[in-house]
Amino acid sequence: MATETQTELTYRPNVDICDRGAEVLIVADVPGATPDAIDVSFDDGVLSVHAPVPARTLPGRSLRQEYGIGAYRRSFKLGEGFDASLISAECRRGVLEIHVPRLAAVRPRKIAVRTA
Amino acid sequence: MATFHAGIAPRLEDVRDEFDRLWTSLTTAPPLHGWPAAPAERPFPAVNVAESDEALVVETELPGLDAGDVDISVAGDELVLRGSRAGRPEQPEGDGEQPATVTWHRRERGSGTFERRIELPVAVDATRVEARLVDGVLTVTCPKAPQAQPRRVTVRSS
Numbered sequence: 001m002a003t004e005t006q007t008e009l010t011y012r013p014n015v016d017i018c019d020r021g022a023e024v025l026i027v028a029d030v031p032g033a034t035p036d037a038i039d040v041s042f043d044d045g046v047l048s049v050h051a052p053v054p055a056r057t058l059p060g061r062s063l064r065q066e067y068g069i070g071a072y073r074r075s076f077k078l079g080e081g082f083d084a085s086l087i088s089a090e091c092r093r094g095v096l097e098i099h100v101p102r103l104a105a106v107r108p109r110k111i112a113v114r115t116a
Numbered sequence: 117m118a119t120f121h122a123g124i125a126p127r128l129e130d131v132r133d134e135f136d137r138l139w140t141s142l143t144t145a146p147p148l149h150g151w152p153a154a155p156a157e158r159p160f161p162a163v164n165v166a167e168s169d170e171a172l173v174v175e176t177e178l179p180g181l182d183a184g185d186v187d188i189s190v191a192g193d194e195l196v197l198r199g200s201r202a203g204r205p206e207q208p209e210g211d212g213e214q215p216a217t218v219t220w221h222r223r224e225r226g227s228g229t230f231e232r233r234i235e236l237p238v239a240v241d242a243t244r245v246e247a248r249l250v251d252g253v254l255t256v257t258c259p260k261a262p263q264a265q266p267r268r269v270t271v272r273s274s
Contacts, residue, residue, distance in 0.1 A: 014224035016204070021217060027204070029225055031177035031252030056253075058175055060168025063237065067162040067177065094179035094252015 009070035013051070013096075017076065023101040024082070030072045031094035032056070038091055040098055042084045047100060048075045051091075160230050161197070167238070169266050172258040174234055179252035186249065188256055190242040195234045195256065203227035238264040 013028040026047070030038070033051035041048050051072040082100050089098045161176045174195060178186060186199035204227075239261035247256045 014226075015222050016225045017220070017222040019217075019219040019221060027225060029177075029179040029252070031179040033251065035251070056175075058164060058166035058173045058255075059171070060166045060173065062164070062166050063172075064163060064165040066158070066164060093182055094177070 009068065010073040011068070011070050012074050013049075013072040015074065015076075021102075023099050024078060026076060026096075026098040026100070028072070028074065028096045028098075029094065030091065030096050032069060033072060033091065033094065033096070035091035038089070038096060040087065040089045042078075042082070042087055042100070045079045045082075046075055046077050047087075047098065049073065049096070049098070051096065159232055161232060163197075163232065163234060165234065169260075171260055172236055172238065172240060174256045174258070176232075176254050177252055178249070178254050181249065181252065181254075183249055186247075186254060188245070188247050190236075190240060190245055190258065193236050193239070195236055195245075195258065196231065197234070197254075197256075198229070198231045200229040201227045240264070 013030050015029075016025075016027045018025045018027075026049075028049065028051075030051045030053075032053045034054060037052045039048075039050040049072070053069055053071050056069060078100060081102050083103045086101045087098065089096060091097070161178060163174055163176045165175075166173050174197075176197065178199060178201075180201050181199055185201065186197065188198075189196045236258065240258035241261050242258075244259045245256065247254060249255075
């Protein structure tokens with residue numbers, strides 16, 4: 001019986017994290033991951049990503065091995081003020097994009113300064 | 117080689133994350149995945165190469181690219197991979213009242229052009245080279261030229 005993940009070979013994907021005001025956008029390189037099997041969860045201000053990668057081996061004997069193949073895992077501490085129910089994610093061409101919108105009430109507000 | 121580099125001064129979170137990265141690198145498998153933002157000492161992209169009786173197979177990871185972004189050619193005893201990935205200038209997502217600002221907290225994913233030449237140890241049939249790009253993984257299959265394939269020798273018994 002296989003046990004989950006503690007002994008799974010994992011890699012930390014490179015990410016771009018961009019705060020766009022109304023949302024935080026996280027873009028991660030996860031080549032080889034199966035889009036349907038990617039798990040994105042948000043709990044207590046922490047966004048966690050687990051992208052399993054099906055094993056793949058090249059036919060024949062290995063001549064050169066410059067990188068390994070395994071699942072991607074990474075967590076991000078985003079803090080408070082995000083609307084977990086509106087988080088959306090898309091994975092295309094091995095790139096995962098996660099949109100984490102802020103709750104409307106906590107978005108930075110621009111305050112107009114009136115002159116007397 | 118990747119031409120993009122981050123120009124953000126280190127902050128406390130970055131120091132903390134360096135320790136996190138160090139811990140992660142000690143407890144997980146070797147890195148070099150994806151497309152690093154800073155120019156790496158190692159050639160880019162990293163490749164895995166295997167040889168069977170019929171073909172040489174070269175695999176590399178090119179997240180974000182589709183078939184039109186990569187150029188593959190075979191010349192003599194070299195396989196040449198060329199391509200590029202555009203950086204993304206993110207636009208602020210405002211909703212009328214918001215200040216329109218974009219703040220980058222991480223820029224680990226690189227962009228730019230690359231060229232990698234891979235020496236082929238055996239002769240291949242350049243007209244039958246095939247390439248597939250699925251979920252950011254490029255697999256190039258180079259069938260061996262007939263003279264490079266192992267010859268089976270029939271043993272006669274008389």
